[in-house]
Amino acid sequence: MPYPTDRKYTKDHEWIRLNGEIAEIGITDFAQDQLGDVVFVELPDVGRKITAGESFGSIESVKAVSELFAPMSGEVLEVNPALKDHPEAVNAKPHETWMVKVRLSDPQAAGSLLDSAQYETLTHA
Amino acid sequence: MVPYAGWEMPVEYSGISNEHLAVRTRAGVFDVSHMGEIEIAGKGALEAVQRISSNDASTLKVGQAQYAGLLTHDGTFIDDLLVYRMGPSHFMLVVNAANTAKDVAWISEQVKVAGDAAVVDSSSRYALIAIQGPAAREVLQPLTGVELSDIRYYWFSYGEVASARVTISRTGYTGEDGYEIFVPPNMADRVWQALIESGRHADVIPCGLGARDTLRLEAAMRLYGNDIDESTTVLEAGLGWTIGWKKVDFIGRDRLLEQKERGLARTLVGFEMLERGIARQGYAVVSDGQHLGHVTSGTQTPFLKKAIGMAYVPMALSAPGSSIDIDVRGRATKAQVVPLPFYKRVE
Numbered sequence: 065m066p067y068p069t070d071r072k073y074t075k076d077h078e079w080i081r082l083n084g085e086i087a088e089i090g091i092t093d094f095a096q097d098q099l100g101d102v103v104f105v106e107l108p109d110v111g112r113k114i115t116a117g118e119s120f121g122s123i124e125s126v127k128a129v130s131e132l133f134a135p136m137s138g139e140v141l142e143v144n145p146a147l148k149d150h151p152e153a154v155n156a157k158p159h160e161t162w163m164v165k166v167r168l169s170d171p172q173a174a175g176s177l178l179d180s181a182q183y184e185t186l187t188h189a
Numbered sequence: 190m191v192p193y194a195g196w197e198m199p200v201e202y203s204g205i206s207n208e209h210l211a212v213r214t215r216a217g218v219f220d221v222s223h224m225g226e227i228e229i230a231g232k233g234a235l236e237a238v239q240r241i242s243s244n245d246a247s248t249l250k251v252g253q254a255q256y257a258g259l260l261t262h263d264g265t266f267i268d269d270l271l272v273y274r275m276g277p278s279h280f281m282l283v284v285n286a287a288n289t290a291k292d293v294a295w296i297s298e299q300v301k302v303a304g305d306a307a308v309v310d311s312s313s314r315y316a317l318i319a320i321q322g323p324a325a326r327e328v329l330q331p332l333t334g335v336e337l338s339d340i341r342y343y344w345f346s347y348g349e350v351a352s353a354r355v356t357i358s359r360t361g362y363t364g365e366d367g368y369e370i371f372v373p374p375n376m377a378d379r380v381w382q383a384l385i386e387s388g389r390h391a392d393v394i395p396c397g398l399g400a401r402d403t404l405r406l407e408a409a410m411r412l413y414g415n416d417i418d419e420s421t422t423v424l425e426a427g428l429g430w431t432i433g434w435k436k437v438d439f440i441g442r443d444r445l446l447e448q449k450e451r452g453l454a455r456t457l458v459g460f461e462m463l464e465r466g467i468a469r470q471g472y473a474v475v476s477d478g479q480h481l482g483h484v485t486s487g488t489q490t491p492f493l494k495k496a497i498g499m500a501y502v503p504m505a506l507s508a509p510g511s512s513i514d515i516d517v518r519g520r521a522t523k524a525q526v527v528p529l530p531f532y533k534r535v536e
Contacts, residue, residue: 127488129518
């Protein structure tokens with residue numbers, strides 16, 4: 065699966081798509097493949113502040129639980145309501161399945177994240 | 190692939206849920222060649238097995254198998270195993286891969302005391318291929334002259350599968366009907382390929398360690414290292430049925446008898462999560478901030494579609510219906526004790 069060029073990536077295998085100061089956050093195809101069948105996504109409440117590099121939720125597959133790490137800092141505006149009943153969407157369409165929408169405190173900070181080519185290189189390392 | 194007890198093992202082929210459901214509804218094929226085999230033979234073989242195994246091997250006919258514990262003097266588990274009676278004075282123990290060396294050392298030491306028998310680690314002589322699920326028989330039958338319907342549950346027979354000399358055992362670790370096929374390693378691939386080919390029309394698929402774990406947990410089969418180990422007794426683990434009380438003696442008997450008379454302080458129970466969250470091995474069982482026990486196995490099961498697990502809890506909380514809380518990464522999450530097994534196949 066190609067990594068879309070309309071967004072940025074982290075070494076923790078999250079993607080973030082910016083639209084001005086609003087951003088959507090999800091996990092990459094590589095991440096979902098490593099996790100296996102996703103059965104539960106635990107996300108923060110709307111209004112919560114999340115901090116770059118820190119855990120903002122967790123994702124559970126049949127075999128394991130993993131933390132979700134915030135690529136950038138901001139305030140949660142929305143959580144994807146479809147994930148409550150259909151967590152498997154993360155496996156089926158990882159790059160279309162956003163988990164949270166965030167109002168970024170510093171949109172310029174995106175410059176330090178990986179672009180799709182850099183991220184892809186990382187997954188082959 | 191993951192390293193596992195010195196083997197490279199596949200966790201999943203097509204996804205744990207997919208593989209799990211295949212076994213519950215059709216059949217799946219597992220390569221479980223990592224399992225260890227230890228043979229005990231000689232004039233004193235029965236006495237030796239009786240001494241080291243919790244169960245009563247004298248009740249086994251030739252061609253029959255039983256589940257048992259290999260116990261410490263405290264009645265706790267060095268390992269759990271299947272005891273196969275190959276002949277009147279010849280037994281084969283099928284043990285956990287990670288424990289094989291430890292088991293062989295322990296058994297050899299104990300057999301010296303028991304008398305005239307040889308103990309041989311024959312793990313390298315056997316690969317082990319399992320086919321499990323409601324379609325197991327119809328997939329395996331065309332590959333063998335052995336009449337599979339003649340093999341009763343927990344019995345075994347000899348014959349050929351895909352022209353390889355094998356032992357076919359009607360056993361498994363999934364809660365489904367099925368067979369485990371002991372085959373010389375150089376013929377293992379042939380048997381594997383034949384099963385996959387024969388099962389193609391029924392959509393039978395290869396299954397890995399991941400599905401093996403979720404399947405056995407639904408069936409409440411204990412996993413060594415999770416649910417049982419050298420700190421848990423047979424009685425605490427709810428496996429009292431594997432104790433041959435009528436035997437004259439066996440290692441661990443005195444302590445188990447003592448525990449039986451005194452009563453247990455804790456026991457292994459099954460639970461279902463009532464709130465969203467999945468309990469995992471090592472999570473604490475809590476109540477009002479008090480630590481009461483720990484989760485030994487837990488997952489979200491693909492077939493029952495519930496978050497389930499097993500945990501050691503004080504006796505006061507062990508009755509089905511009891512409310513417990515599981516500390517899921519800092520959050521007390523409600524769960525309820527339920528009867529085991531979680532899943533039982535319809536005969």
